[in-house]
Amino acid sequence: MGLDVDIRHRQGAFVLEAQFRSEGRLTALFGQSGSGKTTIVNAIAGLVRPSYGRIVVNGRVLVDTQSRIAVPMHRRRIGYVFQEGRLFPHLNVRQNLLFGRWFTPREQRRASFDAVVGLLGIGHLLGRRPATLSGGEKQRIAIGRALLADPHLLLMDEPLASLDDPRKSEIYPYLERLRDEGEVPVVLVSHSVAEIARLATSVVVLSEGRVTASGPTEDIMRHANLFSRLERVEAGALVETRVAGHDLAYDLTRLEARGGPLTVPRLDLPVGAALRLRLRSRDIILSLKPPEGLSALNALPGRIVSIDEPNGPSADVVLDCAGDILVARLTRKSVERLGLTPGLEVHAIIKSIAFDPEVLVRAPSMDGS
Amino acid sequence: MSDWLSPEEWTAVGLSLKVALTAMAASVLPGIAVALLLERGRFWGRQALDVLVHLPLVLPPVVVGYFLLLGFGRRGPIGSFLAEHFGIVFSFRWTGAALACAIMGFPLLVRAIRLSIEAVDRKLEDAAGTLGAHPAWVFVAVTLPLILPGILAGMVLSFAKAMGEFGATITFVSNIPGETQTLPSAIYTLTQVPGGEGGALRLTLVSIALSVGALWASDWMARRVRRRYLA
Numbered sequence: 001m002g003l004d005v006d007i008r009h010r011q012g013a014f015v016l017e018a019q020f021r022s023e024g025r026l027t028a029l030f031g032q033s034g035s036g037k038t039t040i041v042n043a044i045a046g047l048v049r050p051s052y053g054r055i056v057v058n059g060r061v062l063v064d065t066q067s068r069i070a071v072p073m074h075r076r077r078i079g080y081v082f083q084e085g086r087l088f089p090h091l092n093v094r095q096n097l098l099f100g101r102w103f104t105p106r107e108q109r110r111a112s113f114d115a116v117v118g119l120l121g122i123g124h125l126l127g128r129r130p131a132t133l134s135g136g137e138k139q140r141i142a143i144g145r146a147l148l149a150d151p152h153l154l155l156m157d158e159p160l161a162s163l164d165d166p167r168k169s170e171i172y173p174y175l176e177r178l179r180d181e182g183e184v185p186v187v188l189v190s191h192s193v194a195e196i197a198r199l200a201t202s203v204v205v206l207s208e209g210r211v212t213a214s215g216p217t218e219d220i221m222r223h224a225n226l227f228s229r230l231e232r233v234e235a236g237a238l239v240e241t242r243v244a245g246h247d248l249a250y251d252l253t254r255l256e257a258r259g260g261p262l263t264v265p266r267l268d269l270p271v272g273a274a275l276r277l278r279l280r281s282r283d284i285i286l287s288l289k290p291p292e293g294l295s296a297l298n299a300l301p302g303r304i305v306s307i308d309e310p311n312g313p314s315a316d317v318v319l320d321c322a323g324d325i326l327v328a329r330l331t332r333k334s335v336e337r338l339g340l341t342p343g344l345e346v347h348a349i350i351k352s353i354a355f356d357p358e359v360l361v362r363a364p365s366m367d368g369s
Numbered sequence: 370m371s372d373w374l375s376p377e378e379w380t381a382v383g384l385s386l387k388v389a390l391t392a393m394a395a396s397v398l399p400g401i402a403v404a405l406l407l408e409r410g411r412f413w414g415r416q417a418l419d420v421l422v423h424l425p426l427v428l429p430p431v432v433v434g435y436f437l438l439l440g441f442g443r444r445g446p447i448g449s450f451l452a453e454h455f456g457i458v459f460s461f462r463w464t465g466a467a468l469a470c471a472i473m474g475f476p477l478l479v480r481a482i483r484l485s486i487e488a489v490d491r492k493l494e495d496a497a498g499t500l501g502a503h504p505a506w507v508f509v510a511v512t513l514p515l516i517l518p519g520i521l522a523g524m525v526l527s528f529a530k531a532m533g534e535f536g537a538t539i540t541f542v543s544n545i546p547g548e549t550q551t552l553p554s555a556i557y558t559l560t561q562v563p564g565g566e567g568g569a570l571r572l573t574l575v576s577i578a579l580s581v582g583a584l585w586a587s588d589w590m591a592r593r594v595r596r597r598y599l600a
Contacts, residue, residue, distance in 0.1 A: 045499050073498040074507075086496040090514040099510070103501035149500045 003027065003153065003187065007043055007053030016040070016209040024202030026179040026186045031206035037189040041155045044187070045080045046073030057153050074103070079151030079184065081159045085138040087130035093141055094126040100149025111148050120144045120174050136167035140174060147184065157189045175199055197221060197238060197278040221278070222318065222327050237326045243273045259300040259321025262350070279350060281316060281329035287347045288338055298350040302326065304342050307335060319348055378568055380547050381555035382575055388463055388551055389531035392470035393524050396478055400523060404482035426476040434540025437469055465542035466549045470531035477530055478523040485519020518594045525587035529580055552576050
């Protein structure tokens with residue numbers, strides 16, 4: 001499994017120059033609107049023909065302008081889940097799901113109808129018309145329809161953008177199952193840090209038509225500078241944890257991270273369940289001594305790895321807490337006053353408020369780790 | 370019931386139905402093709418084709434009939450060619466009446482289909498392409514079902530126009546009872562002879578009934594299609 005993109009494309013005044021590789025199960029293309037995310041997935045799907053470059057999916061060359069290769073859209077076997085679903089209004093749900101199957105040679109049909117219907121929980125909708133479905137249901141059908149065409153790669157262009165938060169949370173678990181249990185690698189276009197933190201295994205960050213960073217999600221999420229000022233407050237570190245136990249008397253749950261124990265409001269999860277936390281940089285403060293007389297419950301000891309001082313009043317202090325990397329957003333003044341330097345042992349105090357349900361997200365399967 | 374109209378009048382009604390149905394059926398496929406070309410095609414002369422298709426709408430019908438006579442008459446270039454090689458004769462035959470009606474109704478048919486093609490969400494066609502459908506299959510499985518209401522509406526318009534066509538028909542194929550005398554020609558003839566008022570009135574009622582029936586049928590089909598998409 002692999003995706004190799006190296007394209008240059010001009011569309012009016014907009015110039016896209018994107019080059020990245022990804023081996024991830026779920027690669028997120030992240031950037032603001034107008035950064036070229038959709039143009040890239042359209043080029044992979046064959047809806048846009050790039051002026052110059054190469055696109056290779058799982059070793060198969062789909063586009064190579066130098067050798068004049070441009071596989072037509074209908075022969076690419078690239079699934080595409082569009083922002084607006086694009087279900088066929090004249091077909092019912094079952095016919096929509098099976099649409100791609102008509103065009104798949106029998107010996108290449110792998111996806112099982114029942115398995116896909118089960119994965120997406122859409123068995124009760126099969127006889128309905130698209131016009132009668134809710135937005136969340138439509139998107140699940142669109143995902144199923146793409147999967148049943150047996151794609152080599154599944155593209156999703158902000159599939160949840162048109163949905164409200166309850167509908168989004170209705171779909172997230174299905175996307176996670178797709179990532180963890182499915183056989184098809186996914187490319188997800190998104191401009192939501194929370195969505196990427198929750199879903200992606202690797203991230204490609206785009207800005208004004210250029211790739212500004214790419215790599216595993218944990219690495220990218222730490223580098224707050226990659227995100228524009230608006231998103232920066234949301235950026236932070238990802239920490240893998242397990243549920244260690246529940247404290248019923250106080251309605252709390254204890255989590256075990258590599259850096260130490262963390263306490264959060266009670267979660268309805270079994271002991272041993274894996275969780276991925278996003279600790280936002282602005283929610284972490286540093287202390288030179290073990291904290292005393294503080295209301296915050298969570299403090300992890302760690303060593304300063306580096307101090308990133310961009311222009312402006314604040315600095316990002318990167319900590320290593322027994323293997324978990326945290327980032328604290330401090331003012332430059334505090335950095336100077338505390339005498340923080342790389343190598344120094346400090347304590348990261350995490351304000352409990354950081355553990356709101358949106359931040360507590362299920363981790364990708366941690367079995368075997 | 371059958372003696373309500375005279376045998377000659379029945380013949381005119383039957384002939385009119387035959388001519389109108391033939392004209393409608395024969396123009397559907399060319400109508401879809403031309404509508405697609407005009408709406409989606411990018412070629413030199415598109416504007417000219419557009420004007421040509423719309424000419425029957427703005428020209429006096431007599432002029433269209435006269436052009437047909439010149440082109441498709443027995444000695445006309447197209448008429449003589451078709452008669453010689455395929456044995457198809459239009460002049461003074463009911464087939465000629467059908468040709469005249471088809472051409473007069475063609476702009477209406479094309480306009481209705483064009484409107485529905487314009488309304489098709491091209492993104493659905495892209496979606497079908499990413500699912501592995503060859504462009505031809507995209508047309509058959511997605512575009513065609515979506516423009517079906519427009520095609521049906523165009524067919525009804527074409528049929529209704531054919532039922533009422535008079536000028537081009539009478540100029541091209543004359544007014545021969547049993548061969549080219551359609552409903553409007555028959556009504557016209559009856560109004561020209563003394564004592565024909567009764568027959569003219571009866572045929573007029575028949576004409577109204579057929580037109581209203583066609584409109585009702587198209588409305589019913591459109592509602593059925595819409596229900597199919599929404600229910």
